[in-house]
Amino acid sequence: MSLLFLIPLLPLLGFAINGLAYPKLPKQIAGIIGTIPPLVAFALSLQLFLNFDGQAQILPIADWIKVGSLEIPFAFQIDQLSILMLLVITGVGTLIHVYSIGYMSHDAGFGKFFAFLNLFVFFMLILVLGANFTVLFIGWEGVGLCSYLLIGFWNQKNSYGDAARKAFIMNRIGDLGFLVGIFLLIQDFGTTDYQTIFTAIKSGDYTTDLSIIAFCLFIGAMGKSAQIPLFTWLPDAMAGPTPVSALIHAATMVTAGIYMVIRANALFELSPEVLHFVGWIGLATALLGAAIGLFQNDIKKVLAYSTVSQLGYMFMGLGASAYTASFFHVMTHAFFKALLFLGAGSVIHAMSDEQDIRRMGGLKSKMPITFITFMLGTIAIAGIPPFAGFFSKDEILASLYHHDPVMWSLAIVGSALTSFYMFRVFILTFYGEFRGTEKQAHHLHESPITMTLPLIILAVFSVGGGLINLPHFAGGNEFLAHWLAPLLPEAGAAGEVNFLSLEGGAPLLAAFLPAFLAIYVFGMQKSVPSEDAEISGIQKIIYHKFYIDELYDMLFVKPIAFLSNFFFQMIDFLVIDLFVEGLGRFVKYASSEFRRAQTGNVGIYLFCMVAAIVVILFVSLKSTILP
Amino acid sequence: MYLLFILLFPLLIGSALLIFKPKNAFVLSLAASIIELAATAFVLQQASSNPVSFSAPWLASEGLYFSLYVDGISGVLIGLCALLVPFIIATTANTDRANNSQFQGLMLAMQTALMGAFLAKDAFLFYFFFEASLLPIYFLAAIYGGENKNAITFKFFVYTLFGSLFFLIALVYVYLLTPGPFHSADIEVLYQTAKGLSADQQGYLFAAFFLAFAIKMPVFPFHTWQPDTYTVAPAQGTMLLSGIMLKMGTYGVIRFVLPMFPLGVATWGLTASVLSVIGIIYGSIIAIQQKDAKRLLAYSSFAHVGLMSAGILSGSIEGIQGALYQMLSHGINIIGLFFVIEIIERRTKSREIAQLGGITQFSYPLTVTFVILSLGSVALPLTNGFIGEFLLLKSVFDQNVTLGIIAGITIILGAVYTLRLIQKSMFGNVSRITSDFADLTFAEKAVLIPLSVLVILGGVFPSTVLGFSEPAVQQLIQWFK
């Protein structure tokens, strides 16, 4: 346990070294310095995992904020949930660090990149280790910062910078909700410690309406996990280097929202209407993401939207209070989505930064490893048994089936879409003949070992990840469920699934049929998506993401800009300041009037004196003279 | 006795500089300010155990005493003042102002005035320094300022003076109610006396006091002097104004308004905090579209101070503690940011955000420090800004949910304008005027790097300061709870 504090500390050190020595340090050393910390952290977490006695532990590190009755310590909490998150973060993190050594080798900002990655890992670990909502909030905002830094990593391009700012600001909107939630918690419980709060909730001594708190916290989750309406930043976030997309915008950060909800399940369980809301938001997001994903031609954009929709699934699971299922999906998704991104990265690397699948094709011969791993990833995400994705998604669907059939059926549609567009991308990228330029053609090559190795490892997990929570019918023992049980309410776990029933069959069909369709359309027919110009009708609207960005621009960005100028030029200068200046002007004017009295003529002066005397005498004597 | 030293020492050196005009003014003033810092640190170390005080008859026939003291509250502020001035002086290194003995002398004189205001235990002594501090800063701004400086600095002078005159008469009013034959203006006596006043008396007095401080801070709608003045003043003047001087306003509210007029706060406090919150949003929104970087920072400072005053007016311990901490953080962050702009202006001769860009390619250290300072000012956790804003927002939220949420929007808008500033200046394509941007000199690093470190330390170890001020604040709250 004593080594626990090393887990976040090491990445921080890596960040410090790489960050301070950035321009000078040679790349190889920087790469190693950057990769060691997550690796060691992973080892430590593993050791933590292996000899964990099932007892949640609080480790106070130091006092942080201490004002009056309010005490917010730096404290870490070790329990089943955080340990698993540790493993995912450090594990996937390590792989992606390794991958980045190869991927970023040509980049000038190599050292800086690793510094940022380490910083991200640090904050992510703080997020999951924190023993109270405020420490969680540190990580919460910290990962936001890192995603900002990494999205805008190639900072010469203004569009990238805009994407980065968009991400940060949208997260901030969510964070405000989260902060309000924290304030409410403090108001009610006088603290933000998990244990105090949850025990209080369980024992039922609270005064305020918990659902408001839960709702505020969920707003934070919306921002962080890119749910409607705060999801538009995630696709833009693909501006960052691909490893970043894999680590931050697929595997870890975006799942923070789910982590938080699971962490606070005691709270959410007691506010069912919020849970309901969560479920529907998740569903809407899942469908929207999947729909948009159908027609995207940028390989990373497709993956981004699929991430959005997968996150939607996780929230749906939470909505059905199938916490285990959601968390299961978090983990498997971490594997296969990271895999897919890294594969895409490897493709992009080979295509010398070409991302449009219409320019690709026939890569399977040129880069076999990437091809195979990517295929496995695709199958996994499509939910085809017995791959990881199948089990996790199936659990969510199963729980939905019992929770709310309407949701369930819509979710099935979503998963059908998913499987379609994933295979579309897969086929268009690796089959058919090459559609790129000559230059790209003879530049094509398989990626170096540093990149392929992580692909292979992740591929293994994507295939076998299902074992973590293998259901009984598949001969498993639902390890995850048992592991997490102490933290979770006794939820009606999905019973035995009968593959011949609707409940069991529909998901399978939804996985297989679209896949075949995609293979037919793009594989056999060799049809290629049309150029942007030719896109039209409903497809065009979807292709342009339902014009949601434009909508937000019109609703928020433009009005605020206008307001800003209006306040500045109108209110400040024409109203307030004019009044202030006006006073001065008035005095000047009065003065120029007053001075006229000074005519320089003695006669008038004397007259004024006499008049004044008369007035004085009259006023002060009228009482005595006049009766 | 130490207090007398830390009060008068800068003035001593400053006037020496003004009179004898030595060649190496920079070294002298920097040394002086550092000695001052050391002495202050010593005093604070003493004050951490129990308040240090000094008193001598000043105008005994009127019951006015030259009495100074350092408790948890004033300690934070003299600490701030003593800490920032060396940095501010250091920012003049290698410029034509470095050995300009007049400039340096005025800055040191300013430090004495500020120290005095924070140290004063006698209300009139406070007023005395409160006003006196206007003179050096006025001359700094009006001699070394930018275009149209006369009108702007003059407006600033008259405006603030006008406000503080109301403070003066209100003060005289309370002072004359203190037990005679020799009245007293000792803060505690004033607390006692003011408690006895009727609600509407307190209302008027609250208005008069708050007006003065509101203009100083400034609070909406008394702010129109501020952006102009910040923009036109020389960088160091702006740092003094925004880093330390506006804290006299917030300090005044904590020290006088809250404990003296609880009933007044009860009646008018909400109105005042609404104004402050309006200021937060108003300032942030204006900052979003600013073209001049300095003016943008001016408005951001306006927004931040609005949150402070709202938090203070909530009267809760979190509010006051948060305000104290935020004064410290804001001082550090804002002078750092102003210095960054100053550096850019020195090299490119321009503050037009639109004309800048790509600076990070020429100066990595500048970018890093700038980003850290900005993060501090957008209150990212583990930076000093977060502690203050967290406590302040909480206090406002506890006082009034709606206000709290509206005030909370600042964390969004703050990110909007700050990130815009970073993006347009540091990142993006290199522009014509940034194409030959020179990296930071040693002196510039020597200012920016320590400040950035302070930003982080402040975010990680707030308890040192909070613990220092806690007892005094508790005591203060006893006066009006």
Place this chain on the structure above:
Amino acid sequence: MQSIPEIIRTIPLTHYIMLSSALFCIGIMGVLTRRNAIIVFMAIELMLNAVNLLLAAFSSYYSDPAGQIFVFFIMAVAAAEVAVGLAIIVMIYRNIQSIDIGVLNKLKN
């Protein structure tokens, strides 16, 4: 009251007050209406004489010499004033060949 001479006692004090007040007001009117410096000055002298008369009256009624002593002082001082005043007027006449107070309005806002 014995010491007050018969002749004075026949006229009540109020008459003296009335008279001198009238004189005084005439003086004021003169000051206000005339533009010639000399005349204005004479009017002022008239005011002083009104004062003198009143003082004399009071002092004789109260049989208190102080009033009459005051009269002498006033006369003496008035003489001094006349000297200075005439000097000033002459000086001005030398410079602008006029003593019309209306002409003198170089000094004004």
Place this chain on the structure above:
Amino acid sequence: MNSIIALSLLGILNLFLGFWLSRKTIQAATLLFLAGSMALTAMDWNHEMLWYGRMFHTTNTSISFSLIIQLAAFMVVSFSKGFGIDEEHTHPAEYYAILLFSVVGAILMVSFDHLIMFFVGLEILSVAMYVLTGSDKRNLRSNEAALKYFLMGSFATGILLFGITLVYGATRSFYLTNIAEVIATTPQASTPVFLSIGVLLIIVGFLFKISAAPFHFWTPDVYEGAPTIFTMFMSTVVKAAGFAALYQMLTGPFGSLYGTWVYPIYYISMLTLLVGNITAVYQQSVKRMLAYSSISHAGYLLITLSSNQASTSSTILYYSLSYTLATIVAFGVVMLVAEYQTGRTEKPENFSSFEGLAKQNPGLAFCFTISLLSLAGIPLTAGFWGKFFVFSDIFNRHVYYPVILAIIMSAIGVYYYFKGIIAIYFKEGDIERIELPALVKFAMWACTLGTLLLGVYPSIVKNLF
């Protein structure tokens, strides 16, 4: 009180010295005389007594007033250079003598206990002033000023005298003490109407002397027309004496008539503040601006007078002292700069001719700034405390409107005083170094440092009373 005799004799002596000695030596001699008389005056400190057949009454208050007056005269004399346009045609000895005589008059005014003495003192002062105002014989402005001052002054004297007479008629005495007790003893009903008429007329006479609105019209013109050195004298000595006398009158014999005279004073004080400050904003000539500022300061003093507190005397004293110090420096700088600028610009006394003064003459600029700040009542200077005492006096009466007005007015005051500061520091101009005689330098710095000292540590004076 022996100082009046001493000064009179010395003045005459001065006239004779004029035949043999040069101006500088006479100036030195005059300073010496004044110093001596100040010593004589100071000797009576804490010996409250009556002089010369109970006609004078020296108290610490009166003594300190006469000290202030002589101090002012001392400074004025040390500022004095040539009189009028050219040295050789003017006879400095006479002017110095007249100055001494007028000082005697002023001292009479502050320590009289008998109305005749008061009248005599007032007239000595006034007649001397008429002469000095017109002393620049060939200058039309000076002539005009002299005539205006003379006509209006003697008119005011007439009114004052009438008032005195009426009071005499009502109380049968010229002794303040007797008047006081007569008024105090006789019941309101049986006091003749013309008593209060008399009182009011006397007050009007005073208000003229201290140039309170609407009796202030002479002030700007006379101040502007008169040679600056004498303007300096007028604005300090005459004002101080006037206020001292007025205070003595109102609180001594007429103390029990408070109800009669307080309202006129109260309203007139506000009117004076208004007129003085507002009109000053417009002025282009520094000298004229200072004239209006002296009017507005009269307003502040009247406020404290109307409050009639125990502390009023010390307030008036402190205020007069701070005002005197500041005004002397201000007019002194105006004099020097105007002298330098005559011939260079057509309006040597305007703000425009002060532009860029600080470049070559930092010392001069500094003193000027301090004096203006003190007049504006900014902390660190004596003026601030003056205002502070005024406010606390009036507050003690629980009267607030004049204070509000005074506050606003002093903010306006800052506006016009800073016009000067802005001109000398922040405007471009080409004024070379102005060489100052040692005495002038001494007087200027003495006043400036005095102002600062009083500003930082007011109790050294305030605690005297």
